Amino acid sequence: MKSSNDDYVEAIVCQESDIQENEMKSFELGDAGKILLVKQNGKLSAIGSKCTHYGAPLHTGVLGNGRVRCPWHGACFNTVTGDIEDFPGLDSLPCYQVEVQDGGGVKVRAKKAEVKSSKRIKDMVSRDRTVGTTFVVVGGGPAGASCVETLRQEGFRGRIVFVCKEQALPYDRVKTSKALDVKLDSITFRTASFYKEHGIEVLTGTEVIGLNPEAKVLKLSSGNELKYDAVFLGTGSDARRPPIPGADLKNIFVVRTIEDSYGISGQLGPEKNIVILGASFVGMEAAASCVEKAKSVTVIGRDTVPFRAVLGEEIGARLMALFKEKNVLFKMQSGVARFLAGPSGDTVSQVELADGSTLPADICVLGIGSSPATKFLDGSGVDMDKSGAIIVNKHLESNIKGVYAGGDNAYAPILDTTACIGHWQLAHYHGRIAALNMAGKETEVQTVPFFWTMLFGKGVRFAGYAPKFDEVVIGGSLEELKFVAHYIVGDRVAAVATIGSDPVAAKFAELVSTGKQLLKSDLQPDAMAWTKK
Missing domain, CATH: 3.50.50.60 (FAD/NAD(P)-binding domain)
Structure with missing residues (x-):
């Protein structure tokens, strides 16, 4: 079906002098919504203003060479075509017509629906049944x-x-x-x-x-x-299930599928005691999700603090304090010896810890990793x-x-x-x-790992790869949960973790993706100086 002029909106969004080389800005396009205007190599391009993943405003992200990177989760989009080039997400951004008028006004023309959605599915070919592959x-x-x-x-x-x-x-x-x-x-x-x-x-x-x-x-x-x-x-x-006596009792869940989540959610109630085995990301996310819907939530972990192996001791301790403020209980440097059934004989009612003590457990969630x-x-x-x-x-x-x-x-x-x-x-x-x-288009793997979580409204971002690190250099305020943590391996920064500091994780990912390195020496005397360049 052909589009009519009523389906489109066009307007002068700014003057050409309002946007500088290697700059991106968000502008209103009439009453249709916002677009992202980018200037690189002397040319202007206009694309959708929001990340197609979770809707992050892209003008707050990071502008690389020919692409913009989302400030929240690191997805990348081509600034000319709008095509998605790195992930998460499946959709690309719409791209719009740009014309510089006599007098310097920048006119943008776009479909109203695309401005509103800020999403586009890339064109796909059809199935050809004569192709036998x-x-x-x-x-x-x-x-x-x-x-x-x-x-x-x-x-x-x-x-x-x-x-x-x-x-x-x-x-x-x-x-x-x-x-x-x-x-x-x-x-x-x-x-x-x-x-x-x-x-x-x-x-x-x-x-x-x-x-x-x-x-x-x-x-x-x-x-x-x-x-x-x-x-x-x-x-x-x-999801792993531990070889612990009683692990096959009812109301013991992993969190892998939507059915697992519904199983837990369906059992929650103000009289229920929840025990979570494992202070991993999955376990801690489940604790945050359950704590306001249960009588108690207790996390059992083997380490001194949650997340220590991934984020370090200091950040793990600060996040544990946040969880305690929200009434989540902890039994660290501990483990479950066995799950104990209640009167029915087939449903968990208690867990026995490694030291012989017991905890009431109407529901148990296993967050001890996967294979x-x-x-x-x-x-x-x-x-x-x-x-x-x-x-x-x-x-x-x-x-x-x-x-x-x-x-x-x-x-x-x-x-x-x-x-x-x-x-x-x-x-x-x-x-x-x-x-x-x-499909025969030879392409090598070239990306920077990026993951995230949300804990009591605090977005944690992590970019890079540092399964082991020598030290952690923290800039900003750990107490205020507004910081950048740098994971040092040898003389280089192998990864960063951030809370309340967008788009720093995306900035680091973009830096690494271009083949550059951030060195430990770059963090002196101000660990945050590189983030402002």
Whole structure:
């Protein structure tokens, strides 16, 4: 259907002199909403003003060479085309017509609907049934969702089969531990009609239970077999359940799927005592989500403070203090010896700690990590590391030609090393890179890990990779929860964590992505000086 002039808005948004070289600004476009105006290499471009992920105002982000990076979670968009180039998120930004008028006025013309939504789905090709090639994408998480869309965006017209273990279509899983009662419809990536329209066959409630790379066949839980020409394995990870007596009792939950979240949420009440095993991000997010809906919430952790291994002792202690202020209880340097049943004999009612003491426990949440979901590959010949992660090269291809992997189940190149990293952003990115290579467009992995959480309204951002670090240099105020923490490895800053300091994490990610380094010496005498340049 053709658009009419009524569907468009055009207006002078500023004077050309109002925006300088290498600058971006947000302007109102009539009464339609805001647009982002960017000037680089002497040219003006106009794109959507809000990140397509969670709606962050992009003018507060970081302007790189030809792209803008979201201040909240690090997604990147091309400043000329609006195309998404790094993640999280699936949608690109709309781009608008720009014209400099006589007299210097900058006129922008755009579709009203695109200004309002600040989102655009990249063009996709249609399925051509005369093309006999079949690509299978396994796993309904962010990696799989990104992969199937990228294949169509990059011109693949063959058959695409998307195999999803859960009954639900792919959804924003990170919200399930932060808001346990979140509605599935509100976090689903795409509708069934979207996949149908683009010729993507979706098999929900179906698990891959075997792979025969010689025959190029996948064995499905339905009993069927599925032949492929290339396959992407984005099966993610499985939440760990400890080998502790009583761990199979009712009302003991992990937090992995929407059903897990609903299971916990459905049991919450003002008379319930909640025990959370594990002071990880998932466990602490669950504690924050539950504390106002229960009689008590107690976190049991092995370390001295939560997050110490990732964020350091000082930040872990400060965040634990925040949780205590919100009435979350802690039993640190402890563990669960066994889960004890109540009168019914099949439902947890207490936990016995390592020291023999007990805690009332109407609900238990296990947040003790996860393992790659790759058991179905045993005996397949696909190389895996000792954790079960699939070893892949810089194109995300395994040792077997045509078998690709990405996300939580991939041991993949990252920066100057190789690792298995369970980040939402990275899974999205892996799905896209694998799709490009499957489609014959050779592309190497080049991204900076970025993750985040929200704890009692405080946004924690982390950019870079520092599984071990020598020291932490903190700038700003830890007490006020407005700081930047620098994780030092040798003489360089390997990663940063921030609270209340946007867009510093995005700025660091953009710096590293260009091949530059931030050195320990750059933090002297003022650890925050580099953030102001």
